[in-house]
Amino acid sequence: MPATRTESGSTPPAASEASLAPLGILCGGGTFPIAVARAASHSGRKVVLVAIRGFADPAVLEGAGFPVEWVHLGTIGAMLAALRRHGCREMVIVGYVFRPRISSLRLDWKAIGMLRWFLRARRGGDGHLLSHIASFFEKEGFILRGAHEVAPEILVAEGTLGRVAMTEAEREDARIGFRLLRAIDDFDVGQAAVVAERHVQAIEAAEGTDAMIARCGEMRASGRVRLPRRSGVLVKIPKPGQDRRIDLPSIGVRTVERAAEAGLAGIAVEAGGVIAAEAEAMVRVADEKGLFIVGLAE
Amino acid sequence: MPATRTESGSTPPAASEASLAPLGILCGGGTFPIAVARAASHSGRKVVLVAIRGFADPAVLEGAGFPVEWVHLGTIGAMLAALRRHGCREMVIVGYVFRPRISSLRLDWKAIGMLRWFLRARRGGDGHLLSHIASFFEKEGFILRGAHEVAPEILVAEGTLGRVAMTEAEREDARIGFRLLRAIDDFDVGQAAVVAERHVQAIEAAEGTDAMIARCGEMRASGRVRLPRRSGVLVKIPKPGQDRRIDLPSIGVRTVERAAEAGLAGIAVEAGGVIAAEAEAMVRVADEKGLFIVGLAE
Numbered sequence: 041m042p043a044t045r046t047e048s049g050s051t052p053p054a055a056s057e058a059s060l061a062p063l064g065i066l067c068g069g070g071t072f073p074i075a076v077a078r079a080a081s082h083s084g085r086k087v088v089l090v091a092i093r094g095f096a097d098p099a100v101l102e103g104a105g106f107p108v109e110w111v112h113l114g115t116i117g118a119m120l121a122a123l124r125r126h127g128c129r130e131m132v133i134v135g136y137v138f139r140p141r142i143s144s145l146r147l148d149w150k151a152i153g154m155l156r157w158f159l160r161a162r163r164g165g166d167g168h169l170l171s172h173i174a175s176f177f178e179k180e181g182f183i184l185r186g187a188h189e190v191a192p193e194i195l196v197a198e199g200t201l202g203r204v205a206m207t208e209a210e211r212e213d214a215r216i217g218f219r220l221l222r223a224i225d226d227f228d229v230g231q232a233a234v235v236a237e238r239h240v241q242a243i244e245a246a247e248g249t250d251a252m253i254a255r256c257g258e259m260r261a262s263g264r265v266r267l268p269r270r271s272g273v274l275v276k277i278p279k280p281g282q283d284r285r286i287d288l289p290s291i292g293v294r295t296v297e298r299a300a301e302a303g304l305a306g307i308a309v310e311a312g313g314v315i316a317a318e319a320e321a322m323v324r325v326a327d328e329k330g331l332f333i334v335g336l337a338e
Numbered sequence: 339m340p341a342t343r344t345e346s347g348s349t350p351p352a353a354s355e356a357s358l359a360p361l362g363i364l365c366g367g368g369t370f371p372i373a374v375a376r377a378a379s380h381s382g383r384k385v386v387l388v389a390i391r392g393f394a395d396p397a398v399l400e401g402a403g404f405p406v407e408w409v410h411l412g413t414i415g416a417m418l419a420a421l422r423r424h425g426c427r428e429m430v431i432v433g434y435v436f437r438p439r440i441s442s443l444r445l446d447w448k449a450i451g452m453l454r455w456f457l458r459a460r461r462g463g464d465g466h467l468l469s470h471i472a473s474f475f476e477k478e479g480f481i482l483r484g485a486h487e488v489a490p491e492i493l494v495a496e497g498t499l500g501r502v503a504m505t506e507a508e509r510e511d512a513r514i515g516f517r518l519l520r521a522i523d524d525f526d527v528g529q530a531a532v533v534a535e536r537h538v539q540a541i542e543a544a545e546g547t548d549a550m551i552a553r554c555g556e557m558r559a560s561g562r563v564r565l566p567r568r569s570g571v572l573v574k575i576p577k578p579g580q581d582r583r584i585d586l587p588s589i590g591v592r593t594v595e596r597a598a599e600a601g602l603a604g605i606a607v608e609a610g611g612v613i614a615a616e617a618e619a620m621v622r623v624a625d626e627k628g629l630f631i632v633g634l635a636e
Contacts, residue, residue: 216525223521227514229538240527243541246563247553255545255553265544 058183062086063190064128066119067096068135072187072194072290074100075317076134079191081106088126090119096135120180130183132190132285133174174285186285187315194319196291198311201333202323206306210273213238214308214336217275225279231289234304236272241265249276249289250298257302270305270330277310290315296325296333306332356481360384361488362426364417365394366433370485370492370588372398373615374432377489379404386424388417394433418478428481430488430583431472472583484583485613492617494589496609499631500621504604508571511536512606512634515573523577529587532602534570539563547574547587548596555600568603568628575608588613594623594631604630 063085067073073096077087089108091101101108109122123131174184188195200206206214213235220233220240230244234256241259244252256272259265276289291307291314299307306326312335316322326333361383365371371394375385387406389399399406407420421429472482486493498504504512511533518531518538528542532554539557542550551572557563574587589605589612597605604624610633614620624631 220522220525220527223524224518224541226521227518227538229518229541233543239544240525241544243522243527243543245531245541246537246539247557248562251553255549259545264546 058129059085061127061129062088063185064088064090064123064126064131064182066131066133067091067101068133069095069097070135070290070317071097071100071292072315072317073134074104075194076132076187076191077104077106079193083191085190088123088128090122090131092135116176120177123182128182130185130190131177132185132187134187184285186288188284188288188312194315194317195288195312196309196314196316196319196333196335198335198337201316201319201335202327202331204306204326204330204332206273206308206332206334209237210305210332211308211336213273214275214334215338216240217273217308218277218310218336218338221275221277231279232274232276234272234274234302236265236267236304241272249274249295253295253298253302253304256304260303267303269303272302272304274299274304274307275309276307276314278313284313288313288315290317291322291333292316292318293322293325296322296329296331300325300329300331304331306334308332308334308336311335311337356427357383359425359427360386361483362386362388362421362424362429362480364429364431365389365399366431367393367395368433368588368615369395369398369590370613370615371432372402373492374430374485374489375402375404377491381489383488386421386426388420388429390433414474418475421480426480428483428488429475430483430485432485482583484586486582486586486610492613492615493586493610494607494612494614494617494631494633496633496635499614499617499633500625500629502604502625502628502630504571504606504630504632507535508603508630509606509634511571512573512632513636514538515571515606516575516608516634516636519573519575529577530572530574532570532572532600534563534565534602539570547572547593551593551596551600551602554602558601565601567601570600570602572597572602572605573607574605574612576611582611586611586613588615589620589631590614590616591620591623594620594627594629598623598627598629602629604632606630606632606634609633609635 063080065073065077065087067089073089077089081087087106089101089106091108091110092113093110094113107126111118111122178184216238217233217235217240220243221231230249230252232244232249232252234241234252241256242252253274260267276291278284278288291309295307323333361378363371363375363385365387371387375387379385385404387399387404389406389408390411391408392411405424409416409420476482514536515531515533518541519529528547528550530542530547530550532539532550539554540550554570558565574589576582576586589607593605621631
């Protein structure tokens, strides 16, 4: 979607100007930041990586051909300086940030002035923390974009991604899972669950998706739940009330591998609401293991 | 509450007559069946234990001074015969029954006639299975009572049970947990969660309460979540739509021990909605370990 200049004088600075400047990517953990960088770069955009120490992975970010600026989570002044030094006007925030220890933040003077909201943010979950960071950057004059806006190809679209299709019974399990997750969208918990044969097996909270999937495998191995081989659907959706620019859930190669180990039949995500950064590799693994990956628009 | 004879001719057989006959207790796993038997016996009631092989614990039930009849889960005919042989008119169903393997049921002719509902029941969770069994016994002319009706002293009442009180912040965590569990009461999942510092740490599904509590300890040990020592509230409530006669949730000595190991501060349950079969022993352990146990009427 090309940015268009508007005639109205009351709108914020036109996106077309800002989007000619380099895109600043504030990088947390995982491989998604680099996937977003490659996608944005592929579409002709200059990219600068601002990497958060302790979360962003040097092995992933360094040597990919993009400038990398390393900062601590609390050195807001350094983040702003890095973005401005490279002439960025737009930025995205990508990758996982655990709830940090205050001592690991390395607060600078800019951040210490904001300490109250940081402490408040720390009390909530990751979503809260990130939304406070996001609104802060906007106050400083940056335009915050969603990763899906600068790299729409990373979103799982509607339909089946690989060779394996989902059965009608599995689709019904996915629907139950979607309904369950939507029922708890008020709470700052995980965005994933596992449903098998119409029965909710596991709901993610602070343990994370990988640990929740592993639990499903353990319950089977111990005989606590008895299910046929290759049954159960991992469901994942974004929170309806959530700012999609800062916290879209994601699936990847590892998710598929874990799901296969746990004996699940496949993965169903809300179409257009979940990131798959390494989609090709992920689908290859899913096909090999016989799992489905489906984007559902319901 | 003494049973009173009613003047109306259209009501079912008066409870007063039925309650003079021995109470049949269909016993699943755990120590709750014997606690209910003792409480009912204490109030002057004759008691017969009908114990389900593979679930009920002989070490718990035998030698307590009550007649015990052992049956398989699928030998419905044998259950009915045992209850009738002892002249029971009223019965309760107490104790845990995992979703069974069909082969372990040992279906008799009476049960095979009911196979269809058994298979349907097996697809849902425990709640479904038990509600099918319950409605079947009612159809056979037995009056199904709740354990809390024949032994009301086993329910956690409103207020603090031991010496340790709950802080206002912990009460707020408990409220968040209650709201979360009520949001998912439509789904046949666990009835417990852990909330610490206003953040949902874990939600129980098929893994059971003990495993969920253990997970909270593991997340702390691994550094995945960072919380002060002795923080976090285990919450437990009955499902609003649920038949309280057959599936009230419970806490016990083991629950307190697990919660202490996981570093939690205490346990909050819905007052009048959760069973504590060995309340004295449980409170002693809670006091020793410094945990609160509170019944909340909200």
